[in-house]
Amino acid sequence: MIKVEHISKSFGDHLVLDDITATFERGKTNLIIGQSGSGKTVLTKICIGLFEPDSGVVTFDDRPFSNIKEKHKIDIRKDMGVLFQGGALFDSMNVEENVMFPLNMFTDMSYEEKLERVNFCLNRVNLKGVNHLMTSELSGGMMKRVAIARAISNSPKYLFCDEPNSGLDPVTSELIDDLISEITEEYNMTTIINTHDMNSVLKIGQTINFIYKGKLWWQGDSKSVLHSDNKELDEFLFSTELTKRLKTI
Template sequence: MIRAIDVCKSFEDGRLVLDHITASFQPGKTNLIIGQSGSGKTVLLKCLVGLHRIDSGQILYNDLCFSGAPLAVKREIRQKLGMIFQGGALLDSSTVIENVMFPLDLFTDMSQSEKEDRANFCLQRVNLTNANRLYPSELSGGMIKRVAIARAIVMNPQYLFCDEPNSGLDPKTSVVIDNLIQEITQEYNITTIINTHDMNSVMEIGDTIIFIYQGRKWWEGTKDDILDTDNKELEEFIFASAMARKVRACQGR
């Protein structure tokens, strides 16, 4: 479990980006953070993984205060984290299997054959075979995301963070990626946190959902609760997201 307790974060210009955010993210669940651009959802995700230092409050991994932990403890926790970046963030000059093995090269003493076996297992788990020697430039958008997922789980993480995992993907591929993330979350009992504005993802895999509005936690519930919401700002966000998706679908025809 990951908990944010009364978290505040300001930028250097003094603008308050996160305003006393309190939230819990459960293991074995797909925990979604939604909100319009500039709402603070990406900043919250970066605070949870330690890329931003919070001004006040606490971030706890189980019962350990991550935000106030010594550097050595933070490093130990970070080795239990997996991250899927918005664009995949693969190393262009490395092959698929080299990209997946990269965390093993950095953080383990495994032999080359052991690393290759582990990487191949993860690639098979994301239904990506016969692509080991390809480079990122030779992959489709969906394949890049699957390689990124394989790399994110290669260290057997307890916590998985996904920043807009469906960005740039067509609707059909987006569903494949959503289902894959949900399957892995449940299979390995991972605490998964997904930052997204894709309402299809929300309605398909949103076990718990937090809506951030102007830096505050404005609404919290499940994908079933969201259908009956009377929260004006959330309703406007849902409508805008649906319209944007229709526009992208029409442009792709």
């Protein structure tokens, strides 16, 4: 379980996050949604330790993670898998080396054991026979799947996904959503997904946190999100022509 309590963050005079408190539960896909610029990426970056909050604390299963020295964060970091928006695959390495990277750094497994684990993870994300492809040879969807394989290769307890559907077609997008949802359940991970994809919200949002102008505006799940009477959430959810028409049906 990951808890963020009273998190605030400013850049210069601009207050980006204002007293955010939320709990992200184990074994569930926890979504952070909101418009571009609402502060959801900053909140995610605070959770993974790329930014420090101005105030408030982040805890991973009651282990403090914010405003402590970098060397004390390492144990928690080893339990983290992160799927970055662009994949952030190492472009000097091929697929196999990318997925094997966390194993090389943090385990004493033999090459055969590591290769077995890499192949298992690649199979898990429905990728076979791509071990020796360079990242530049992969499609957007394949890149995301390799990034997921790398994120889960070291059996993390916490998985963070920053806009996993961005730049993907609807079919691939759904595949990625299904995959994240399945592995969350399978490995009993605490998964936090930062998204503004409506399909993801309705399909895999077991807990949903709506951020509006830096504040936690609404909390609920995929069932309650459609029937909420929150005006700002309603405007966000039904902002496109398609969703507006669907609402009237």
